């Protein structure tokens with residue numbers, strides 16, 4: 429691994445997941461520093477003017493994206509870095525945008541025969557005649573903003589008035605809301621690295637719904653690795669996660685959220701292209717189960733940083749491009765072997 433490069437850890441951002449991003453960023457920056465990387469923290473927020481100037485001033489060779497949600501996970505920052513010629517971690521502009529937009533992601537899942545819960549889309553004008561739009565869709569349903577994360581604005585509705593309130597809540601975060609059939613199921617999150625499954629974790633929220641509170645309040649959710657599934661079923665779930673990732677063209681390290689029913693059905697909810705990476709987040713937990721510690725995971729993600737668009741952009745020279753590459757404590761090949769498991 430080349431430790432001569434200056435790594436900018438981009439964190440904060442302007443989305444509802446800003447706080448999580450700051451924790452992800454600090455965790456990643458510390459881990460990379462501990463492993464001898466030249467790290468600069470690039471923190472920005474809703475009041476920041478000129479993110480490009482901030483990045484330029486930091487004179488970085490590569491960007492580690494510790495951002496989540498709108499502006500950071502949806503292709504925007506990725507587009508900026510493409511134009512600046514700064515390689516970045518995670519997915520391309522297109523794959524990031526597709527995965528962030530739950531409606532477009534579901535359309536692609538359907539096209540690629542990746543099962544996802546039935547749904548419809550509602551916007552503000554639909555609130556006047558919800559009964560007709562909802563028709564025979566039935567209850568309960570889950571209502572969520574079309575493009576958010578961390579369960580922000582996600583609610584469960586069991587009747588029309590709850591549905592009305594749920595859609596209004598989701599619309600506080602987005603112009604349209606997704607109304608999805610509620611699936612009673614085990615929740616499994618699968619970690620994927622460069623298209624190959626790293627492992628999986630079963631998520632058991634005490635309240636029954638893995639909402640923001642359940643995600644970020646210690647003790648509110650139980651995590652079980654590996655998930656309590658028969659091996660054939662577990663393999664099927666992992667295979668489905670890989671197919672979901674392929675359907676969207678997602679690269680790098682990501683996390684796929686799935687529901688696994690007691691019957692025979694499995695559904696993909698979403699693919700997170702920049703999943704939470706605090707030391708206690710799910711992807712690091714999954715990686716730990718595969719024998720990859722937090723620092724090694726950060727390094728392997730960094731190693732995958734690249735430009736995707738093939739633009740003819742003049743790139744800033746590395747401090748010493750001719751210097752020999754330093755090898756990390758756990759070489760990439762060993763990590764890839766562990767991932768292939």
Ligand SMILES: Nc1ncnc2c1ncn2[C@@H]1O[C@H](COP(=O)(O)OP(=O)(O)O)[C@@H](O)[C@H]1O
Nearest residue numbers: 545570576577578579580608609610611638697
């Ligand atoms: N169709 C559904 N049926 C049951 N639970 C769901 C459904 N959709 C979402 N959930 C619950 O809500 C959580 C958040 O939904 P998700 O689609 O993953 O959005 P986010 O991007 O906010 O994480 C899920 O982890 C799951 O617990």
Ligand SMILES: [Mg+2]
Nearest residue numbers: 578579685698
């Ligand atoms: Mg999710």
